[in-house]
Amino acid sequence: MDKNKNQSKKLNNRARGSHNLGRLIMQLQQLERHPRTFGEAGALTPSEIHTIDAIGLEHGILMSELADRLGVTKGAITQIVTRKKMKELVKRTPHPTDSRAVLVSLTEKGKDAYRAHETLHQHFYQQLRSQLDPKEIEIFERCIEKLNTFLEK
Amino acid sequence: MDKNKNQSKKLNNRARGSHNLGRLIMQLQQLERHPRTFGEAGALTPSEIHTIDAIGLEHGILMSELADRLGVTKGAITQIVTRKKMKELVKRTPHPTDSRAVLVSLTEKGKDAYRAHETLHQHFYQQLRSQLDPKEIEIFERCIEKLNTFLEK
DNA sequence: GTATTTATGTTTAGTTTCTAAACTATTTGT
């Protein structure tokens, strides 16, 4: 009887944990739903800024690698990267040795946008961290890493 | 010199924290991108199952409340709820005292889908928890709650 | 009581973000 009550309470707590995580995901998703301006690039849609973020400051990455990083199809990448607005931000270069392949990298303007987004991102993350105490931060970040590792399998 | 190196390392660690959280969000998002079957309801898109989840097992909630819960416009709710497939899962009832308003609730079939989704969700969350030790779980969940509280402001 | 403002929900056209599939070249494997 009492045991059943405790069991039931335990289940309800677990349900709440799952629900809270879902809630956090949803709230974070909604924060980035609208076009925003980063650097001198004009308003960029979420997908555009994610693409710029995934390209990064490297020399150039394959279109297929970019698709992998973003978890979308190659076709989606082609569409994003070749649209008019992105032409100023993303440079496409034939691969040096494989003539099927295309390398993408950021223009100077694209790098500005990347850095501006990074700054905003860090600032926001810092706000999140300021809600937690140092021990909590340490453990939270360790948990995030563990969960990421699990999910990548 | 050395101080600058340490400072730089500290910043890089912080950047990694932000990046890891972003990565987790993205991976979780991708896990639920495709239609899935819950209960006897046939394949439901992410948006449909989220709507069912948000309606819950209550007696009936306002369309506008549902829009609030999901963080979308009223128009979006109307479109989701009135589409043919959802007619079997979601019941719409005039509000008892306010003739402008509509209450939405789940049919029996909708409740089946709700429960099936809940079970799957719990199972998945349990898998996540199994990557962490009890102390980590406790702190992680506390952090999630704190962040949720912050984001709701 | 009456006029004005606000609120509920619906409809419509448009944008964003993909997907699958078909296709063209190119590269790799046998």
Add this chain to the structure above:
DNA sequence: ACAAATAGTTTAGAAACTAAACATAAATAC
């Protein structure tokens, strides 16, 4: 040399919204 696999492109379509316009009804102001 030839078949299979791969890189990327193109196209049509689906999902998931948005804003704005609209029709009623309810609340508020006077």
